[in-house]
Amino acid sequence: MTLLDLEALDEIALGATVLGTGGGGDPTLGKLMAQQAVARHGPIQLLPLDEVPDEEWIIPTAMMGAPTVLVEKIPSGTEVLDAFRMLERRLHCRAVATLSIEAGGVNSMIPMVVAASLGLPIVDADGMGRAFPEIQMVTPTLHGVSATPMALADEKGNQVLLETPDNFWTERLSRAVTIQMGCSANIALYAMQGAIAKRALVKGTLSLARDIGHTLQTCREHKRDPIEALTALLHGRRLCEGKITDVRRRTERGFARGEMDIAGTGRDSGTQCKISFQNENLIFWRDGQPEVTVPDLITVVDEQTGLPITTEALKYGLRVVVLGLPCHPKWRTPEGLALVGPRYFGYEIDYVPLEQ
Amino acid sequence: MSLSNSEPAARTFRLGIDVGGTNTDAVILDASDQVIASVKSPTTPDVSTGIVNALHAVLAASGLPPTAIRYAMLGTTHCTNAIVTRRGLSPVGVLRLGAPATLAVEPLLTWPRDLRQMVCPQSFIVRGGHEYNGEPLAVLDPQEIRKAAQQLKGQVRAVAVTGVFSPVNPDHELRVRDLVRDELGEDVPISLSSEIGSVSLLERENATVLNAALIAVARTAIEGFERAIRQLQIPATLFLGQNDGSLMSVDYALQYPIFTIASGPANSIRGAAYLSQLGEAIVIDIGGTTTDIGILHKGFPRESAVAVEIGGVRTNFRMPDLLSIGLGGGSRVHQNGEIRVGPDSVGYRLTEEARVFGGQQLTATDLAVATGRAQLGDPSRVQSVPAAVAEEGLAYIGRCLEDSIDRIKLSADPVPVVPVGGGSLLLPEQLRGVSEIIRPPHHEVANAIGVAIAQVSGTIDRVFALETMSRTQVLDEAVRLARERACAAGADAESVEILDLEEIPLAYLPGNAVRIKAKAAGALKR
Numbered sequence: 001m002t003l004l005d006l007e008a009l010d011e012i013a014l015g016a017t018v019l020g021t022g023g024g025g026d027p028t029l030g031k032l033m034a035q036q037a038v039a040r041h042g043p044i045q046l047l048p049l050d051e052v053p054d055e056e057w058i059i060p061t062a063m064m065g066a067p068t069v070l071v072e073k074i075p076s077g078t079e080v081l082d083a084f085r086m087l088e089r090r091l092h093c094r095a096v097a098t099l100s101i102e103a104g105g106v107n108s109m110i111p112m113v114v115a116a117s118l119g120l121p122i123v124d125a126d127g128m129g130r131a132f133p134e135i136q137m138v139t140p141t142l143h144g145v146s147a148t149p150m151a152l153a154d155e156k157g158n159q160v161l162l163e164t165p166d167n168f169w170t171e172r173l174s175r176a177v178t179i180q181m182g183c184s185a186n187i188a189l190y191a192m193q194g195a196i197a198k199r200a201l202v203k204g205t206l207s208l209a210r211d212i213g214h215t216l217q218t219c220r221e222h223k224r225d226p227i228e229a230l231t232a233l234l235h236g237r238r239l240c241e242g243k244i245t246d247v248r249r250r251t252e253r254g255f256a257r258g259e260m261d262i263a264g265t266g267r268d269s270g271t272q273c274k275i276s277f278q279n280e281n282l283i284f285w286r287d288g289q290p291e292v293t294v295p296d297l298i299t300v301v302d303e304q305t306g307l308p309i310t311t312e313a314l315k316y317g318l319r320v321v322v323l324g325l326p327c328h329p330k331w332r333t334p335e336g337l338a339l340v341g342p343r344y345f346g347y348e349i350d351y352v353p354l355e356q
Numbered sequence: 357m358s359l360s361n362s363e364p365a366a367r368t369f370r371l372g373i374d375v376g377g378t379n380t381d382a383v384i385l386d387a388s389d390q391v392i393a394s395v396k397s398p399t400t401p402d403v404s405t406g407i408v409n410a411l412h413a414v415l416a417a418s419g420l421p422p423t424a425i426r427y428a429m430l431g432t433t434h435c436t437n438a439i440v441t442r443r444g445l446s447p448v449g450v451l452r453l454g455a456p457a458t459l460a461v462e463p464l465l466t467w468p469r470d471l472r473q474m475v476c477p478q479s480f481i482v483r484g485g486h487e488y489n490g491e492p493l494a495v496l497d498p499q500e501i502r503k504a505a506q507q508l509k510g511q512v513r514a515v516a517v518t519g520v521f522s523p524v525n526p527d528h529e530l531r532v533r534d535l536v537r538d539e540l541g542e543d544v545p546i547s548l549s550s551e552i553g554s555v556s557l558l559e560r561e562n563a564t565v566l567n568a569a570l571i572a573v574a575r576t577a578i579e580g581f582e583r584a585i586r587q588l589q590i591p592a593t594l595f596l597g598q599n600d601g602s603l604m605s606v607d608y609a610l611q612y613p614i615f616t617i618a619s620g621p622a623n624s625i626r627g628a629a630y631l632s633q634l635g636e637a638i639v640i641d642i643g644g645t646t647t648d649i650g651i652l653h654k655g656f657p658r659e660s661a662v663a664v665e666i667g668g669v670r671t672n673f674r675m676p677d678l679l680s681i682g683l684g685g686g687s688r689v690h691q692n693g694e695i696r697v698g699p700d701s702v703g704y705r706l707t708e709e710a711r712v713f714g715g716q717q718l719t720a721t722d723l724a725v726a727t728g729r730a731q732l733g734d735p736s737r738v739q740s741v742p743a744a745v746a747e748e749g750l751a752y753i754g755r756c757l758e759d760s761i762d763r764i765k766l767s768a769d770p771v772p773v774v775p776v777g778g779g780s781l782l783l784p785e786q787l788r789g790v791s792e793i794i795r796p797p798h799h800e801v802a803n804a805i806g807v808a809i810a811q812v813s814g815t816i817d818r819v820f821a822l823e824t825m826s827r828t829q830v831l832d833e834a835v836r837l838a839r840e841r842a843c844a845a846g847a848d849a850e851s852v853e854i855l856d857l858e859e860i861p862l863a864y865l866p867g868n869a870v871r872i873k874a875k876a877a878g879a880l881k882r
Contacts, residue, residue: 029461029558032460032465032558033460033461035465036460036465037460068488068555071555071556071557071558072488072520072521072555072556073454073457073485073487073488073493073520073521073557074454074457074458074460074461074520074557075457075458075459075460076455076457076458076459076460077459077460078456078459113460155493156456156494182487182493183487183488243762245768246767313662315661316765316766316767317764317765
C-alpha cells in the first residue's frame with residue numbers, strides 16, 4: 001500500500017505543473033491546503049485503478065473558476081466535502097475513493113484535501129493526463145460518462161446540483177454558477193463505478209506526477225541533467241532550446257491567450273520557434289510551421305533546473321527548453337481530437353502525433 | 357530641485373547616508389545637488405555605530421558647520437537585518453478576515469518555524485472580507501473582533517489585519533482597525549494589508565505581519581539616528597529611503613517599515629539616474645561578493661512582478677526587480693581547466709587575502725590589476741599571473757555580466773549601462789547588447805547620492821471592479837489615492853506629479869475587474 005505524505009505532495013505538485021503544460025492553475029495553494037489536511041488527519045492512501053471494485057463508486061473532486069480568486073479567497077476546505085457528500089446523497093452511495101479529474105495543475109491537489117479529511121483513498125488515475133480548460137474535455141466524455149449529476153459548493157454554504165443533457169451543457173451552466181459563487185467553486189462530478197472507471201480514465205497519473213517531481217528534485221540534488229531525465233521518463237522529445245524573445249498576451253472570452261517567440265540557441269541556433277497558448281500551451285511552431293499540437297503536451301521548462309514555467313511566468317530573456325510529451329492514446333482517436341484537437345481551439349491545423 | 361527659496365542657497369545642505377552590507381556611505385550635497393563631500397566607512401554589526409562614524413567623517417570632510425545641514429536622508433538595512441538575524445522582531449497578533457473562507461490554509465503556515473514562533477503567538481480567522489467585486493463575503497461581527505483583541509491584550513506589541521480581497525475593498529480592514537484600537541489603545545500599532553501588498557492573500561498577509569513585527573525595530577533605528585544628529589548639533593529634518601527609490605517621512609516610515617527593505621539597491625539606481633541624467637538604463641552595482649543588476653525605468657527602479665522571499669517568507673509587496681549574481685571584486689579565480697571566477701568570494705577580507713594586498717588568493721580584483729585595468733595595491737605581486745589567465749578571467753566576467761543583462765532586460769534592443777559601486781573596474785569597455793557604458797563621477801557613492809536627491813512618493817496597487825464606476829472614474833480615483841499617499845509620506849502637495857499609471861486586466865474574471873498601479877512623487881515639504 002502506497003501512502004502519500006507531505007513530501008509526496010511536494011513531488012506530485014511539481015509533477016502536476018509539468019503535466020499542466022503551462023496552465024491548470026498553480027498547484028502551490030492546493031498543495032498547502034492538502035499539506036494542512038495531511039498534517040491534521042494523516043497521510044493518504046494511493047489506490048491503484050485496477051483495485052477499485054467494479055460495483056463501487058468513486059467520485060472525482062476539483063475546483064473551478066479563476067486562479068486569481070483562488071489565491072485570494074482561499075477555500076475553507078469543507079465546501080469540497082459538501083460537494084462530495086451531496087453527490088453521494090444524490091446517487092444513494094458511499095464512494096470508496098475520490099480522485100483527480102485533471103492531474104495537471106491545482107486540481108491534482110484538491111482531491112487530496114477530500115481524501116485526507118474523510119480518510120478515503122485517492123485513485124491513481126485522472127481524466128486527462130494533463131490540463132484542459134473546459135469541463136467536457138475529459139476521457140470519460142469519450143466513454144459516454146456523464147459529468148452530471150454535478151455538485152457545486154462554496155464557502156458561504158451555497159450548494160447547487162446540476163443535471164444536464166450533455167457535458168457541454170454542464171460546462172455552460174456550471175461556469176454561470178461559479179461566477180455567482182464569487183468566481184470560484186468546489187465541485188464533484190463524473191461519479192463512476194469501478195467497471196467503467198477502469199475503461200474511461202487515464203491510469204497511473206498521480207504516480208507519474210510523483211515520478212516527475214521526484215526526478216526533478218533528484219537531478220537538482222545530484223546536479224544531473226533534468227531535461228534528459230524528464231524526456232526519458234515521459235517518452236518525450238526535446239523540441240527546442242532557446243531564449244524567449246517576445247511574449248504577447250491578450251484576454252479573450254475570459255481566457256488568457258497569447259504567443260511567445262523563442263530564438264533557438266545551441267543545437268537549435270538559427271531556428272525561430274513560437275508557442276501559441278490559451279491558459280495551456282497549444283501549438284509549437286518551428287520556422288512558421290506547426291510541429292506539435294494539442295492534445296500532445298507542450299511544456300516549457302527552465303534550461304538549467306528543468307523546472308516547469310507557467311504561461312503567466314513567461315517573460316523576455318528566460319532560457320528555456322521546450323518539451324513535447326505524448327498525450328494519452330484516447331486523445332488521438334477521431335472522437336478525442338474532435339473534443340480537444342487543434343481545430344476545437346480555433347486552429348485550422350491537422351493533428352500529427354508527436355512521434356511522427 | 358530647489359529646496360528653499362527663503363534661505364540663501366549656499367547655506368542649505370543635504371546629507372545622504374546609505375547602509376550597505378560592507379560599507380556605510382555618506383555624502384553631503386549643496387542646494388544645486390553638487391557633491392560637497394563623500395566618505396565610505398565600514399558597516400558595523402549593530403549598524404548604528406557605522407552610521408555615526410560615517411556621519412562624523414563626512415561632516416569633517418565637508419568643513420561645514422553642522423547647522424548647515426537641513427535635511428538628512430537615511431537608507432538603512434536595519435529591517436532586513438532584523439528579519440535575517442531574527443533579532444528585535446515584535447510579537448504580532450494576526451487577524452485574518454475571511455471565515456468561513458480561507459480556513460484551509462492557516463496564517464503563517466509556510467514560515468520558517470523559528471520565525472513563526474517568535475513573531476506570531478496567536479492568530480485568528482474571523483468572519484469578514486470581500487468577494488472579487490467588492491461585495492461582502494461575510495458580515496463583520498464587532499463582538500468577534502473585540503473578543504479576539506481582548507485575547508491579544510498584553511500578548512502582542514503590534515497587530516496585522518488581512519482581509520480577503522481588501523485590495524478591492526478595504527472597508528472591513530478599516531473597521532477592524534478602529535475596533536482593535538478601541539480595545540488595545542493607541543500604543544499598539546496596527547498594520548493593514550490593503551496598504552501594503554496586492555492580490556494573493558497569503559503573500560500579502562506575510563508582508564503585513566512582517567511589517568507589524570518591524571515597527572519597533574524601525575523606531576529604535578530612527579531614534580538612534582535622531583539622537584546622533586542632535587548630538588552633532590545638526591538641525592535637519594529626517595527622511596528614510598524607500599525601496600522604490602523615493603523618500604518617506606519618519607511618521608510614515610514608522611507605519612510602513614517594510615518599505616525600507618531593499619532600499620539600498622533602489623537608492624543606487626536613483627543615484628545612477630541622477631549622475632547619468634538617464635531615465636532608462638541598466639544599473640550594475642558590483643560589490644565585493646555580489647553584483648546587483650537593476651533596471652532604471654522612467655527614472656525609478658523597475659518593480660519586480662513576482663513574489664519575493666525575505667528571510668524564508670514569501671511576500672508580494674512592491675520590491676525592486678533585481679538580479680543578483682555571485683560576482684564581485686573579491687570573487688575567487690578558479691584555474692582548473694576553463695578559467696572561472698566566483699561565485700565564492702573572500703568577501704570583506706579582500707584587503708588581506710587578495711594578491712595585490714599581500715595575500716595568497718587570486719581574486720577578480722587581481723585580474724583587473726594584472727591587465728592594467730585597475731591601479732590598486734602592489735601590482736608587482738600579480739606579475740607572475742599569465743596574461744592569458746588574466747584576460748580569460750576578465751572575459752569570463754564580461755560574459756557573466758552580458759548574460760545577466762540579457763536576462764533582466766525587457767527587449768532585445770541595446771540599452772545603456774551605468775556601473776556604480778566599488779567593483780565597477782571589473783566591467784569591460786564594451787558589452788554585447790549594451791549601447792554604451794556610462795561611468796559618471798561619484799559613481800562609487802551613487803547609493804548615498806540617490807537617497808539624498810530622492811523625491812517623496814506615494815504608490816497604490818489596487819483592484820477596482822468596473823461595475824459601479826467607469827474606467828475614467830477608476831483611473832481618477834487611483835491617481836487621487838496615490839497623490840494622497842505621497843502627501844502623507846511628506847511630499848509638498850503642489851509639486852506632486854503622477855509618474856506612472858498602469859492598468860492590468862485580470863484574466864478569467866467577469867465584470868471587468870482591473871488592477872491599477874499608480875505612482876505619484878513630489879518635492880520634500882518645506
